[in-house]
Amino acid sequence: SQKIEQNSEALNIQEGKTATLTCNYTNYSPAYLQWYRQDPGRGPVFLLLIRENEKEKRKERLKVTFDTTLKQSLFHITASQPADSATYLCAPPGEGSSNTGKLIFGQGTTLQVKP
Amino acid sequence: DAGITQSPRHKVTETGTPVTLRCHQTENHRYMYWYRQDPGHGLRLIHYSYGVKDTDKGEVSDGYSVSRSKTEDFLLTLESATSSQTSVYFCAIRFEGRYEQYFGPGTRLTVT
Numbered sequence: 001s002q003k004i005e006q007n008s009e010a011l012n013i014q015e016g017k018t019a020t021l022t023c024n025y026t027n028y029s030p031a032y033l034q035w036y037r038q039d040p041g042r043g044p045v046f047l048l049l050i051r052e053n054e055k056e057k058r059k060e061r062l063k064v065t066f067d068t069t070l071k072q073s074l075f076h077i078t079a080s081q082p083a084d085s086a087t088y089l090c091a092p093p094g095e096g097s098s099n100t101g102k103l104i105f106g107q108g109t110t111l112q113v114k115p
Numbered sequence: 116d117a118g119i120t121q122s123p124r125h126k127v128t129e130t131g132t133p134v135t136l137r138c139h140q141t142e143n144h145r146y147m148y149w150y151r152q153d154p155g156h157g158l159r160l161i162h163y164s165y166g167v168k169d170t171d172k173g174e175v176s177d178g179y180s181v182s183r184s185k186t187e188d189f190l191l192t193l194e195s196a197t198s199s200q201t202s203v204y205f206c207a208i209r210f211e212g213r214y215e216q217y218f219g220p221g222t223r224l225t226v227t
Contacts, residue, residue: 034215043205043218044158089158093214094174100165101146101209101216102173105158 002028002095006088006106013080014114021075021109023090030092033073035064038087038108047088048075080113087111118142119219121206127225134193136222138206140186146209147189148216149173149181151202158205164189196226 005024013019023033032051036044050057050066050073057064063076077084087110091103118141128134138147149161150173160173162181170181178200182190193200203223207216 032214041221043207043221044216046215046217049214091158098214100163100171101148101214102160102163103158103216104160104174105150107155107157 002026002104004090004092004104004106006090006109008107008109010110010112012112012114015081017080019077019080019084019111019113021088021090021111023073023075023106025071025073025092028095029068029071030095031098033064033066033090033092034103035062035073035075036089036091036105038089044089077111080111082113082115085111085113119206119208119217121204121219121222123222124220125223127227128196129227130197131195134196134224134226136191136204136206136224138189138191138219140189140208142208143186144208145186145211147183148207148209149179149189149191150205150207151175151200152205152221153202161191161204196224198226200224201226 003026034049035047038044048064050064061078065074087108089108091105094102094104120139122137148163150158152158159175164170164183180192203221205221206219209216
């Protein structure tokens with residue numbers, strides 16, 4: 001069955017450095033993949049979507065890549081700030097679910113940016 | 116926040132009692148979703164709706180039912196709550212023609 005894996009260990013980095021988070025998927029090929037941010041006690045907030053025919057997508061300090069050969073998406077935050085500290089979730093649609101929006105979420109990686 | 120509210124925000128109930136959670140949106144979005152979030156499992160889809168009276172099951176639908184009698188409200192019902200349904204429940208909407216989802220603030224449900 002399809003599986004989405006994110007590094008469950010927290011990522012601790014120094015302010016100003018680049019944070020890189022990994023999302024791996026297995027057993028299928030999603031047409032797109034989304035990244036969300038979640039702060040404690042709040043709902044996830046959409047950040048970026050990347051399609052299977054796009055290698056890279058950028059938004060301000062955020063960059064997402066999508067490698068369909070490796071079955072992996074990388075999420076980068078450049079010049080990280082303490083305010084970037086949160087849990088980041090990757091979410092592709094389930095197999096055959098691109099149009100219904102039935103997303104499969106990874107467990108998320110918690111990022112802690114230290115001043 | 117795409118005009119999404121959830122009620123109640125917190126609820127404690129006893130095993131075996133029925134519980135209904137409400138998701139309300141103000142912008143006439145067609146697509147609405149119910150998720151639960153648990154440590155170690157992440158967010159999992161329970162049910163979704165693609166229009167009034169049109170609903171379908173998600174990954175973890177057992178023990179849950181939904182109803183959507185009008186566009187703005189999507190109700191999630193636990194007919195007989197169990198302790199395994201203790202969780203944080205999130206509602207989400209999706210804009211027509213787009214893929215990203217916008218989430219409500221969540222309901223924390225504890226079943227004792």
